[in-house]
Amino acid sequence: MISITEWQKIGVGTTGFGVFFILFGILLYFDSVLLAFGNLLFLTGLLFIIGLRKTFSFFFQRHKLKGTSFFLGGVVIVLLRWPFLGMVLETYGFLSLFKGFFPVIFGFLGNASNIPFLSATSPSPEGRTELNE
Numbered sequence: 001m002i003s004i005t006e007w008q009k010i011g012v013g014t015t016g017f018g019v020f021f022i023l024f025g026i027l028l029y030f031d032s033v034l035l036a037f038g039n040l041l042f043l044t045g046l047l048f049i050i051g052l053r054k055t056f057s058f059f060f061q062r063h064k065l066k067g068t069s070f071f072l073g074g075v076v077i078v079l080l081r082w083p084f085l086g087m088v089l090e091t092y093g094f095l096s097l098f099k100g101f102f103p104v105i106f107g108f109l110g111n112a113s114n115i116p117f118l119s120a121t122s123p124s125p126e127g128r129t130e131l132n133e
Contacts, residue, residue: 007048018041032078036079
């Protein structure tokens with residue numbers, strides 16, 4: 001079984017609160033204070049979960065610099081009270097940073113919940129998806 005440290009438990013809670021505040025800020029017509037607080041909690045939680053060194057090595061890989069610049073630039077724009085533009089930049093950066101994880105997530109959800117479309121997009125053992133055949 002995987003052991004989780006106390007710092008990682010705190011990080012999961014902090015990240016969860018960050019996502020909650022971001023979604024609540026979007027629900028309240030892009031409230032800049034809630035979005036900024038959610039961004040800071042999300043990034044702090046990520047630091048607690050995977051550690052400082054791994055976080056920096058993830059964000060500042062050469063092929064992820066474009067996504068990192070858009071994501072962190074969006075955080076700065078939200079902190080400067082331009083919430084809509086900042087969230088657009090953050091969303092693009094988030095999708096650019098985590099695009100490699102989406103097939104894995106869809107495959108897991110497809111296998112766990114038996115949703116045909118998600119199961120079809122999961123990678124097969126040969127490295128191809130069923131949609132490409």
